Each structure stands twice: as structure tokens, then as C-alpha cells.
Amino acid sequence: MTALAPNHLKTIEQRLLWLSHWMIHNANHIRPKVDGIKVGGHQASSASMVSIMTALYFSALRPEDRVAVKPHASPIFHAMQYLMGNQTREKMENFRGFHGVQSYPSRTKDIDDVDFSTGSVGLGVAVTSFASLVQDYITAKAWGEDVTLGRMVALVGDAELDEGNIYEALQEGWKNDLRNTWWIIDYNRQSLDGVVREGLFKRIEQIFDAFGWDVVKVKYGALQRAAFEEPGGDKLRDWIDNCPNQLYSALTFMGGAVWRQRLMDALGDQGDVTALIEARSDDELADLMENLGGNCVQTMAETFAAIDHDRPVCFLAYTIKGWGTPIAGHKDNHGGLMNKSQMAEWQKHMGVAEGEEWEKFATVADPDALQAALDRVPFFAKGRRRYEDATLTVPQIELSSDREISTQMAFGKILDDLSKGDSDLAERIVTMSPDVTGTTNLGPWVNRRKLFARKEQADTFINEKIPSTAKWEFTPTGQHIELGIAEMNLFLLLGAAGLSHSLFGKRVIPIGTVYDPFVARGLDALNYACYQDARFMIVGTPSGVTLAPEGGAHQSIGTPLIGMSQDGLASFEPAFADELAVIMQWAFDYLQRDGEGDPDERTWLRDETGGSVYLRLTTNPIEQPGKRVDEDFRQGAIDGAYWLRKPGPNCDVVIAYQGAVAPEAIKAAGMIAEGRRDVGVLAVTSADRLNAGWTAAQRARARGNAEAESHIESLLADLPRDCKMVTVIDGHPATLSWLGSVVGHQTVPLGVEHFGQTGTIADLYQHFGIDARSIVEKVQGLTPGRQMLHRVAG
Known part of the structure; x- marks a missing residue:
């Protein structure tokens, strides 16, 4: 299958621009209102992404690639899926309504092929780097060698780069030799409250470069590059490069006549550049000045195609917020919408006849040729890209003790016992921890199963014959991923690993450990992972004021309430080791379930749907009750x-x-x-x-x-x-x-x-x-x- 011709890409771009904006307009101005409030939909934020997404999905991507779409570009995504037959008109007409397409792309609530849910800004960006790490983890194993490597792609709003978790993820990516990751930044220089600060992206470029990323600046579109080759073009380019963000946005909103006046005032006495400007009508001049790289589908397609390596790439794509619409460039356009009169004029400009607003191929001269082109798009060739993997059998887990033991120690012992065996479950477990591996009792597991890295790294302490209880040996076969002290990264990695069966067709059983009070530090990412229906076990330990000498800074109070309130997460706090053993055996099966969710009339819990599991454990050794085998105990421990x-x-x-x-x-x-x-x-x-x-x-x-x-x-x-x-x-x-x-x-x-x-x-x-x-x-x-x-x- 080959890339689409430029004329087809341009046609698709214009169709997506119209359909996405009409969907938003319909929800706000045509569909009957019952609440009396604006439905919303971010028309301007969608418009700035339309050329990028067209080039990406219809030219660059392959079925093995995965994409996190920036939240405010969801209308473009849904319009694209509608064009490809993967979304219904009924749900499009009900945008942001009950059972309609979601405000932001959702794996669990949208019917179209969403790879990563987005919505809490920044998290969809960072999760792609951890998905790439999980992909490397899987393909390094004998059972994952048949997985085809894909690129993990994030479409990023420039204001999202204010989120600190993105920079935490950059550092973790550098430590783990990140590859096959693209972040495409929609650099429209406008956020919700204003215009992005001048000079900021010079600093951001330096940050990406410092972490080993290939930074590709996509500033000029094909029209601009052609104009720069004309006499005087170098002067025009210098003016564009030196124009402040706010002024460029304001001139875009005001249009071609004002562009002409401002350019003539600045450049009109310089001979050749005057001729360049005067050779174009007002509309042509506006098209030229708004033809930034990110708004040129041809330029974006060529830029993507030129990448011939697997290093992480940051594309800095210059765009106009609201490009191609009457509200382009206005500083209030983030939440603003075209009014009815603006939409009516724009509809004429776009050539869409009344009554054909929802027609996929309205305005298309040769629908059959376009459909034939769409049928050749590689990314969509295999249909819905949701995979499955076999359910792993859970071996019998028994742990009873007459001696005093803490639940944290019991957890470590259960994992250590599993590590000694050769079960399929043990082979698929991957543990992770934000620099608290030893203090959360993962040490024995790691000593036996080793740490993961794509390249072998010996433990210097062992080589130098220095006694240590920890054996920090890195190997591609290792089953522990050590993270820095960043709980957001932990939950993002758990979320990515917990989707491995669906993203890559290979199931892993992710287990993360964290100091229980610091669950709250990663709570947004935990909620994000659960919202995607990722499957993992999170162990919060040590917990409570039982961690007495550590004081209030390390003693958790509200985490049981977090466990109760978090959807998609079954929360347990066992007191005894045998309870923990029963719960973990059940949990390993529960993580893998994907049933219809009919309630169990014994408990009225919908256990067949499965979900993730949270264990709140403690360091305090307590006397054990001895061996218990009765079914009331075993079932009761699971039921609560x-x-x-x-x-x-x-x-x-x-x-x-x-x-x-x-x-x-x-x-x-x-x-x-x-x-x-x-x-x-x-x-x-x-x-x-x-x-x-x-x-x-x-x-x-x-x-x-x-x-x-x-x-x-x-x-x-x-x-x-x-x-x-x-x-x-x-x-x-x-x-x-x-x-x-x-x-x-x-x-x-x-x-x-x-x-x-x-x-x-x-x-x-x-x-x-x-x-x-x-x-x-x-x-x-x-x-x-x-x-x-x-x-x-x-």
C-alpha cells in the first residue's frame, strides 16, 4: 500500500475540517438544548490540528502504530473515523450528549478505534513513552518476539507542555533508552488564558535535545517556502521569524488587507519584496501568511516520511489556532465557537450545500476515486486494532504462618515463591517501583528475576565482590522496571503495561509498589489508567500511622477512601498473610477478566468485568491466626x-x-x-x-x-x-x-x-x-x- 497523492490528502483535510466543525456547531446551535449551557467543543483547537492529523493518519502511520490524540482535537478524530466508516452519524449528531461521541477520545466509551484515552492534559502525551518502553519489554522476551514494533505517537497541544509530568517522563525515557516515540506539538502559541510566552520554545527545544530527542521544526508550508525562493523572499522570511506570537495571531484574525498594510509598512520600501507582496491578492496573501508548516498537509506528510531512524522525535509544528475558519487567530478562540452567521458564511466558503452537511463526500468531485484512495490507507487496512491474549492460569498460592509477619513481608514472600516457579503467570509478571523497590519488599523477586534493560548491565558491586542483599543485574530477560522517584511515572507505566494485551496482543501482569501516602501524588495518573481499563496491581505500603517512627509525612490517612471511590479499582486491606494469599490468587485472575458484567447475585458485584486491584499493606508484624481452610473465610476475604x-x-x-x-x-x-x-x-x-x-x-x-x-x-x-x-x-x-x-x-x-x-x-x-x-x-x-x-x- 502506498501513500495517498497530495490532492487526496488535501481533500481529506478539508472534509475533516468541515465535518468536525459542523458536529460542534450542531451540538451548540441546532440540537435542542435542555440544560441552557454551552455544549462546547473547541473548534479552533481542532482546526489547528487538521493538517497534522490528515498527514499522520492517511500517509505516515501503519496498523502497529498507536496514537494519543490531544484532548481538544477529538472532533477531528471522530470526523476521521466517521469518514472511514468506524463511527456513526447518530453518535456524531449527539456529540457530547448521552451515548454520543465523547468530549475527549475514550478507549472505553467511544466506539471508534481509540488507542489511548486523553482528557487530563499531559497524561496522554507521557503515556506514549511508557507504552514504547512496554513494547520494548515485550519484544525482548521469547514470548514476544513476534510483535511488530510500532511508533507510539502523541499529538500534543503546546500548552500541555506546562505539565510537569511530561518532563518527568522525558527523564525516565532517557534512562531507559527510549525509541519509536513521536511527539507532534501543535505549536499554535495560544492557550486557554492567553498566548504562549515569547522565546519559551527555544528552552523547550533545548530540553528535548538534552534528553536525546531529534527535534524537527516544521515552520514553513509549501507556499511559504516557494515564496522565499522569489526575489525578496528572504526579507519576508526574516519578518515572519521576528514577528511576535501575539501580533501574528492578531494579524491572522484581521485578514489579508491588514496583512498587506502591515507588511507594506514594514517591508514595502525594499523593492523586490514589494513586488512579492503586490503580486498576490488579499486572499492569496492571507493564504501565504497562514501557510505555516503545521497547516500544510503536504509539508507534514513529507516531514513524517523523512524520518528514517527509531530515535524519539519531537516535531515542533507551527500552526494557526482556528486555521481555515473565521475565528482563526483570535485570542478568545480556545473556548469560542463560530456563531450562526459566521457558520453560514463559512459553509458557503467551504462549498457545502444545505442539506448535505453530514454527507461524507459532499464537495468531492470524484467520490469513487476518493473512496478507492481511502481503501488503500495502510493505517486502516486491518480494521479495528484491538488485540487479545490468552488468560494465564493462576497457580495455587498458599501462605499461612504461625509466626508474626506483616502483610508487606507476606507480599514479598508470595512474589518470591512465584519467582522460584516456572508458571506462565510468573513469566508474565512485570514489577515496577519509584525508587522504593527494597523498602516495599520486592527485593527477593528482583534478585531472582532481575531488572529489565535492552542491553546487559552487570552489577558492579557483585563484580567487585562487595556483599549486598540486592543483586542489581540488568538484562533483556529481566522482569522488574526500576523508576525514579516520580509516582506519576509509576501509574503511567502501570497504565501502559496494563493495556499490553490490547495494544500488542501480549498479556503482562503489572505489579507496582509505592509508599502508600504517595498514592495521592500519582492520583491523576491512577485515575487515568483506570479510565482506560488498564489492568494492574498497585501495592501501597507501608501504610497508616502504623508506620509510626516516620511521622505525618509518611503516614497515610485518606488512601482507604481513595480505594473506595476509584472506579475500576478493587481495593483491599488484609490484616493477615493468609487473607493476602487468598486475595492475590483471586486478583491475578480478576486482572484478566473481560466479561459482560452481569452482577453476581451473591454479592451484587460485577466481578466478571475484571479490573485493577489496590492492596493497602503495612510493615507491622502481627501474630497470625494459624492455618484456616474453611470456605467462609476464603470467600469472605475475597468478598470483603x-x-x-x-x-x-x-x-x-x-x-x-x-x-x-x-x-x-x-x-x-x-x-x-x-x-x-x-x-x-x-x-x-x-x-x-x-x-x-x-x-x-x-x-x-x-x-x-x-x-x-x-x-x-x-x-x-x-x-x-x-x-x-x-x-x-x-x-x-x-x-x-x-x-x-x-x-x-x-x-x-x-x-x-x-x-x-x-x-x-x-x-x-x-x-x-x-x-x-x-x-x-x-x-x-x-x-x-x-x-x-x-x-x-x-
Whole structure:
């Protein structure tokens, strides 16, 4: 298959420009309004990208390439897919409406072939570099040698380069010998609030160059380059090069006559350049001055075709924001829209007859020839590029211990046990961590499975015979990717690796570890990864004020609430090693599921859809309960809770706990039980799953299914109505406070609401009122007249 002829590229460019802008206009000015607010759609930001995207998709790309489209260019993307038959008119007419094409490209919500979701600016840019790293990781393995290398491409708004996560990704790319990555910058020099600062891109070019990127400046279109060859053309080029951004934008908006006046004022007494200007009509002069490189489809196609290496490339494509439309260049055009009269005039200019606004080939002289050309476009030749890979069998994971052990240590031991085996699952696990590999218990795994690099790198300490517990040997077969201290990079890499089965047809099982409080530092990227339906396991450890000596800076409080609120992420906080083993065995299967999502009527959770998993673990070794084999325990640990101590028929107190405070809850129950034999202890492993199931069951009942009952409702159903409940967690008390609402039990939620401080665990548990004695005191407050503390004192 060959590249399209320039005339076809120009025709496609104009069709995409019209269809994208008509879609936005229809949503804002024609479709009935019900909310009374602007629908929006970023016409100007789309227009500046249309030539770039036409040249990229219809000339440069191949099916193995992957693209992250800048958020505000989504109308161009949808118009392109509509032209190719991959998007429906119904959804185009419902742009930004319910079940219409999305505001920003979405892998999960759009029907067209979106490679990477975008929307939170900067993240779609950075994820392409990590997708390239994942591609290198896969093709370095024996099981990935048949993958065809593709380019990972980001279409970047120039204002997106204000985002710090982009520069974090640049540094990580340099460390990992990044290749096969293109970032194409739409340099229209206008952002939401103004015009990009003069001289900024000289600095940005230097940054890209310092990190080993090939920087390709695409400043002049074919018309301009031809004019520069005319007598006086060098003077015109010098004027363009020295014209400030704001002035160039303002002159573009004002049009050809003003261009002529300003150029004649500046250059008109210099002979040959005067003739160059006067040889063109006002419209021709405007076309010339607005023919920047990024607005010239021919120039962009030639520029892309000239790249003959796999080094990362930054294309700095000069464009006019709103190019080709009446609002081109105006400083307010970012969120501005053509009004009805402007659109009517522009429709005449574009040659689109009334009633043919949605016609794909309106204005096309030879539709059959254009369709034949579209049928030859290599990128679209294989159809929808969503791949699959076989589900990996999960080996039996058993971990029970009578000794004291922390969940963090248990996690490391489970991975170490897997590393000793030869299962397909172990072969596909890839771990990663932002410079906390050793302190999050990945060390044993890394020692056995090594670190990944495309080229062998020996461990100097080993070569020099210096004793060390860590063996930092880099090899193409390695299964750990070590990152710098940047949690955004961690979650972006998890997101890219978690899409490997779909992007590259090879499944990997990504596991990332991070200090639990710093989940919040990468939260935007975590949400972004989940929004794409990436599949990964994130282990936040150490967590809570149980990390006592580290103080408030390293003690997490709100992360359980993050785990509950984050869509696409099943959150767990096991207290014991055997719980963790059960949960991880289930999780490795859950990460690979892709079912229809019908609710399980036992829990009302939609587990068949699968998703990612978050484990909140701790460093505090606690005494283990011994070997447990009963099914209520195993299934309860997965579903979110089980009775560690079943309540008796006359139970008037239940202690519900999650995570590291298990010993305190158990001890408190023992103290209370001296006066109350029927006290219950509810072991919560996932407030997230309990709450999700409860909410879903309530919805089902509201819709007429009277039999719907969630797991937590089943557990609490037999409790007397006057039973009291105390909940306790090493985190925010709201995590479990809702349990009293399930059946209607009076509840006292205990937890941590304020920044921690240094001290011993006992000091901090007492300070925050989550130790055994404080729990007993709260129970006493719930039951006037019962003097339990007197009975247990001493």
C-alpha cells in the first residue's frame, strides 16, 4: 500500500475540517438544548490540528502504530473515523450528549478505534513513552518476539507542555533508552488564558535535545517556502521569524488587507519584496501568511516520511489556532465557537450545500476515486486494532504462618515463591517501583528475576565482590522496571503495561509498589489508567500511622477512601498473610477478566468485568491466626468481610476492623467478652467491595428485585437491632462508618482524622484512640450502666 497523492490528502483535510466543525456547531446551535449551557467543543483547537492529523493518519502511520490524540482535537478524530466508516452519524449528531461521541477520545466509551484515552492534559502525551518502553519489554522476551514494533505517537497541544509530568517522563525515557516515540506539538502559541510566552520554545527545544530527542521544526508550508525562493523572499522570511506570537495571531484574525498594510509598512520600501507582496491578492496573501508548516498537509506528510531512524522525535509544528475558519487567530478562540452567521458564511466558503452537511463526500468531485484512495490507507487496512491474549492460569498460592509477619513481608514472600516457579503467570509478571523497590519488599523477586534493560548491565558491586542483599543485574530477560522517584511515572507505566494485551496482543501482569501516602501524588495518573481499563496491581505500603517512627509525612490517612471511590479499582486491606494469599490468587485472575458484567447475585458485584486491584499493606508484624481452610473465610476475604468471631444470639456489641489494627480489635473483644459472651468481631478485608455490593443491591431492590441482598447485608442480617457497632481502622474512620447504615445499628467509627506524628505504634494508637483500651471505652460509652472497664482493669 502506498501513500495517498497530495490532492487526496488535501481533500481529506478539508472534509475533516468541515465535518468536525459542523458536529460542534450542531451540538451548540441546532440540537435542542435542555440544560441552557454551552455544549462546547473547541473548534479552533481542532482546526489547528487538521493538517497534522490528515498527514499522520492517511500517509505516515501503519496498523502497529498507536496514537494519543490531544484532548481538544477529538472532533477531528471522530470526523476521521466517521469518514472511514468506524463511527456513526447518530453518535456524531449527539456529540457530547448521552451515548454520543465523547468530549475527549475514550478507549472505553467511544466506539471508534481509540488507542489511548486523553482528557487530563499531559497524561496522554507521557503515556506514549511508557507504552514504547512496554513494547520494548515485550519484544525482548521469547514470548514476544513476534510483535511488530510500532511508533507510539502523541499529538500534543503546546500548552500541555506546562505539565510537569511530561518532563518527568522525558527523564525516565532517557534512562531507559527510549525509541519509536513521536511527539507532534501543535505549536499554535495560544492557550486557554492567553498566548504562549515569547522565546519559551527555544528552552523547550533545548530540553528535548538534552534528553536525546531529534527535534524537527516544521515552520514553513509549501507556499511559504516557494515564496522565499522569489526575489525578496528572504526579507519576508526574516519578518515572519521576528514577528511576535501575539501580533501574528492578531494579524491572522484581521485578514489579508491588514496583512498587506502591515507588511507594506514594514517591508514595502525594499523593492523586490514589494513586488512579492503586490503580486498576490488579499486572499492569496492571507493564504501565504497562514501557510505555516503545521497547516500544510503536504509539508507534514513529507516531514513524517523523512524520518528514517527509531530515535524519539519531537516535531515542533507551527500552526494557526482556528486555521481555515473565521475565528482563526483570535485570542478568545480556545473556548469560542463560530456563531450562526459566521457558520453560514463559512459553509458557503467551504462549498457545502444545505442539506448535505453530514454527507461524507459532499464537495468531492470524484467520490469513487476518493473512496478507492481511502481503501488503500495502510493505517486502516486491518480494521479495528484491538488485540487479545490468552488468560494465564493462576497457580495455587498458599501462605499461612504461625509466626508474626506483616502483610508487606507476606507480599514479598508470595512474589518470591512465584519467582522460584516456572508458571506462565510468573513469566508474565512485570514489577515496577519509584525508587522504593527494597523498602516495599520486592527485593527477593528482583534478585531472582532481575531488572529489565535492552542491553546487559552487570552489577558492579557483585563484580567487585562487595556483599549486598540486592543483586542489581540488568538484562533483556529481566522482569522488574526500576523508576525514579516520580509516582506519576509509576501509574503511567502501570497504565501502559496494563493495556499490553490490547495494544500488542501480549498479556503482562503489572505489579507496582509505592509508599502508600504517595498514592495521592500519582492520583491523576491512577485515575487515568483506570479510565482506560488498564489492568494492574498497585501495592501501597507501608501504610497508616502504623508506620509510626516516620511521622505525618509518611503516614497515610485518606488512601482507604481513595480505594473506595476509584472506579475500576478493587481495593483491599488484609490484616493477615493468609487473607493476602487468598486475595492475590483471586486478583491475578480478576486482572484478566473481560466479561459482560452481569452482577453476581451473591454479592451484587460485577466481578466478571475484571479490573485493577489496590492492596493497602503495612510493615507491622502481627501474630497470625494459624492455618484456616474453611470456605467462609476464603470467600469472605475475597468478598470483603467474614466473621473472625461469630456473634452469639444475644450479641449487643460488634467490633468491625480493617487492616493492621486487627490485634487491637481482637484484644478489645477479649476484654469485653469477659462480661459479654456473644460479642462479634467482623474482619473487613475490603470496605470498597462491601460498599459497592451494598449500593448495587439497594439499586436492584429499588428496581423491583426484592430478593437482592449484598454480602454485608447477609453478614449483619441476624444481629439484634439493638446491637451496637464499633468500627476501627488505621485510616480515615469514614471508611467503615457507613456499616451502621446497612441494617440500622448505632455505630461509633474510630480511625485517624489528622496528620500523624512520630512515636511508637502504641503511642500513636493510644493518641488516636484506636488501641484496645480505647475501643473498650467506646463500647462502654455505648452501654450505660455496664462497668466493663472496672471488671477488666488490671
